[in-house]
Amino acid sequence: MKPAAVNRQWIYVERPEGELRSECFDLLRSEVPVAQAGQALVRVRAISVDPAQRAWMRAASYRPRLEPGEVMAAYGLAEVVESKTPDLQPGDIVEGDFGWQDYAAMSSGQVTRRDATQVLEHLVGILNITGLTAYFGLLDIGHPRPGETVVVSAAAGAVGCIAVQLARLAGCRVIGVAGGAEKCRWLSEELGVHAAVDYKAPGLREALAAACPQGVDVYFDNTGGDILEAALDLMNQNGRVVCCGAVSQYNQVDSGHGLRAGMPGVLVRKRIRMEGFIVFDHYAKRKPAEAVLLNLIHSGALKAPMQIVEGLQNAPQALIDLLKGRHRGKMMIRV
Amino acid sequence: MKPAAVNRQWIYVERPEGELRSECFDLLRSEVPVAQAGQALVRVRAISVDPAQRAWMRAASYRPRLEPGEVMAAYGLAEVVESKTPDLQPGDIVEGDFGWQDYAAMSSGQVTRRDATQVLEHLVGILNITGLTAYFGLLDIGHPRPGETVVVSAAAGAVGCIAVQLARLAGCRVIGVAGGAEKCRWLSEELGVHAAVDYKAPGLREALAAACPQGVDVYFDNTGGDILEAALDLMNQNGRVVCCGAVSQYNQVDSGHGLRAGMPGVLVRKRIRMEGFIVFDHYAKRKPAEAVLLNLIHSGALKAPMQIVEGLQNAPQALIDLLKGRHRGKMMIRV
Numbered sequence: 001m002k003p004a005a006v007n008r009q010w011i012y013v014e015r016p017e018g019e020l021r022s023e024c025f026d027l028l029r030s031e032v033p034v035a036q037a038g039q040a041l042v043r044v045r046a047i048s049v050d051p052a053q054r055a056w057m058r059a060a061s062y063r064p065r066l067e068p069g070e071v072m073a074a075y076g077l078a079e080v081v082e083s084k085t086p087d088l089q090p091g092d093i094v095e096g097d098f099g100w101q102d103y104a105a106m107s108s109g110q111v112t113r114r115d116a117t118q119v120l121e122h123l124v125g126i127l128n129i130t131g132l133t134a135y136f137g138l139l140d141i142g143h144p145r146p147g148e149t150v151v152v153s154a155a156a157g158a159v160g161c162i163a164v165q166l167a168r169l170a171g172c173r174v175i176g177v178a179g180g181a182e183k184c185r186w187l188s189e190e191l192g193v194h195a196a197v198d199y200k201a202p203g204l205r206e207a208l209a210a211a212c213p214q215g216v217d218v219y220f221d222n223t224g225g226d227i228l229e230a231a232l233d234l235m236n237q238n239g240r241v242v243c244c245g246a247v248s249q250y251n252q253v254d255s256g257h258g259l260r261a262g263m264p265g266v267l268v269r270k271r272i273r274m275e276g277f278i279v280f281d282h283y284a285k286r287k288p289a290e291a292v293l294l295n296l297i298h299s300g301a302l303k304a305p306m307q308i309v310e311g312l313q314n315a316p317q318a319l320i321d322l323l324k325g326r327h328r329g330k331m332m333i334r335v
Numbered sequence: 336m337k338p339a340a341v342n343r344q345w346i347y348v349e350r351p352e353g354e355l356r357s358e359c360f361d362l363l364r365s366e367v368p369v370a371q372a373g374q375a376l377v378r379v380r381a382i383s384v385d386p387a388q389r390a391w392m393r394a395a396s397y398r399p400r401l402e403p404g405e406v407m408a409a410y411g412l413a414e415v416v417e418s419k420t421p422d423l424q425p426g427d428i429v430e431g432d433f434g435w436q437d438y439a440a441m442s443s444g445q446v447t448r449r450d451a452t453q454v455l456e457h458l459v460g461i462l463n464i465t466g467l468t469a470y471f472g473l474l475d476i477g478h479p480r481p482g483e484t485v486v487v488s489a490a491a492g493a494v495g496c497i498a499v500q501l502a503r504l505a506g507c508r509v510i511g512v513a514g515g516a517e518k519c520r521w522l523s524e525e526l527g528v529h530a531a532v533d534y535k536a537p538g539l540r541e542a543l544a545a546a547c548p549q550g551v552d553v554y555f556d557n558t559g560g561d562i563l564e565a566a567l568d569l570m571n572q573n574g575r576v577v578c579c580g581a582v583s584q585y586n587q588v589d590s591g592h593g594l595r596a597g598m599p600g601v602l603v604r605k606r607i608r609m610e611g612f613i614v615f616d617h618y619a620k621r622k623p624a625e626a627v628l629l630n631l632i633h634s635g636a637l638k639a640p641m642q643i644v645e646g647l648q649n650a651p652q653a654l655i656d657l658l659k660g661r662h663r664g665k666m667m668i669r670v
Binding site: 241 | 576609610
């Protein structure tokens with residue numbers, strides 16, 4: 001396969017105040033980069049769409065803050081098309097932060113080679129950041145025990161929809177919190193949660209309490225905000241709050257230093273216990289985790305719901321939709 | 336020693352709204368109780384004064400909520416004067432929740448026998464709840480490493496003044512936060528903190544930041560509120576917040592369900608990680624912990640500051656003073 005003449009690049013041009021808008025990005029048609037010695041030229045095949053991308057615009061975290069002028073950052077899967085490093089061969093499938101573009105020149109240290117025989121979508125979702133985040137967050141931070149009650153917020157999202165299933169497989173009573181009756185029905189019928197709570201309906205606290213007659217032992221928090229507060233009220237003694245994300249707050253204007261506003265983002269960003277975590281810290285245990293997840297997928301015990309957006313040109317809208325909760329399961333862009 | 340004819344009892348008669356007042360208690364002169372079969376009659380010798388006593392009035396926790404009409408609850412040390420159980424002998428020194436009174440009839444399961452050769456004040460303080468809270472909270476929840484920065488709030492209090500010393504002995508840079516220049520001077524000169532920050536002076540955040548040029552690795556939180564928020568801002572990656580207490584909030588009127596108001600009390604009460612803990616959960620490790628503390632006391636490496644109030648009649652005022660921060664070290668009442 002020969003590189004095309006053009007490398008489409010989405011440039012992050014403007015820091016959003018509040019909701020992310022398409023005006024924050026410009027599409028540029030650049031030359032395909034040339035791989036230098038030690039580098040390989042890769043063709044991006046699939047791009048992961050993650051709420052964290054909005055958080056990267058806000059502040060430095062495990063990566064520097066995104067700055068206007070840069071190619072919009074994004075994890076993805078790519079195929080090596082040309083190599084000037086002995087570590088990579090044309091046809092290799094690699095993962096890395098390639099950004100929103102068709103091509104990238106990467107050194108071997110910037111990418112991780114993946115098993116090219118795997119389903120590409122699984123390499124983006126269940127066997128990548130979101131699947132592993134659900135796995136390590138639930139099992140290594142949440143420590144669920146059979147018979148315990150586990151609540152997961154943003155349960156219809158990429159991480160949440162794996163977390164609820166893993167919690168069910170671990171023998172727990174599982175409550176998924178999601179926005180809208182349709183998502184709640186889907187969680188119950190497709191993913192087997194014991195109860196689903198619609199946070200957009202009135203009476204969140206009462207509904208969550210009714211769904212958790214024995215209290216909450218593990219709260220897997222993807223949202224922060226009101227749902228976190230409601231869950232905290234219901235936590236049992238020795239309960240564990242897995243601070244995974246705060247998607248309810250990413251699109252908000254910064255609101256000062258109050259604990260209400262700063263929580264739980266500060267825990268997530270700094271990995272302070274309550275317990276905040278970042279999946280990359282657990283990558284030493286990645287291979288056995290992937291083996292468990294793949295085994296569950298192959299046996300049919302675990303579903304890997306996904307939503308595929310076709311075409312790099314739709315990347316900004318995909319992220320905007322994701323942040324508005326207009327998706328179920330893992331959202332990705334096929335390039 | 337013969338029991339006197341009268342048992343003075345402080346009755347908790349009225350739930351305080353806001354600040355604790357002496358009107359919340361009535362002094363009653365009752366008959367000395369009679370030990371039944373399986374019980375011993377004990378004479379209270381020393382009573383521990385603890386901020387937690389105010390929290391007991393607010394809500395159920397590791398013990399039921401205090402209800403008006405009950406003898407005011409309090410941990411203390413007592414001497415067995417008469418026994419109708421083979422487990423206890425006259426002259427034994429025991430600890431337990433005897434309350435604010437001269438005498439109590441207790442079953443052997445309600446008390447713990449202590450080493451009668453120890454200094455009584457150490458049995459109330461450093462070798463009891465406050466010393467062990469500092470020990471387990473700092474070492475088993477905070478996990479300080481040499482060279483790390485540890486911040487302790489209410490550092491001049493009973494738990495704080497032990498925690499700062501243990502952190503220093505563990506090789507950490509230690510910052511104590513306390514109210515007033517005098518307490519801060521005392522922390523520096525007597526307890527060897529590397530810096531002391533007066534939270535009553537203007538510019539708490541700036542002062543704490545200046546005292547922690549390398550950020551905060553462990554924050555031992557006795558106060559909640561503004562100091563917690565300031566510490567959270569300064570936490571380093573993988574920092575640990577030891578949620579020990581929230582003395583800044585015990586005297587406040589309940590302020591609804593906001594995370595700002597509910598945090599960190601909810602963590603403490605329910606032992607949710609961030610990480611809340613209750614010392615009694617660690618009592619399986621009590622004996623070796625006491626051996627370490629006693630060894631440090633005997634070698635002179637650790638000081639056990641205390642403030643002794645004479646007489647049961649002064650119990651309400653002692654607790655009121657404690658909650659206003661009018662003390663240094665472990666406050667106790669000698670009966």
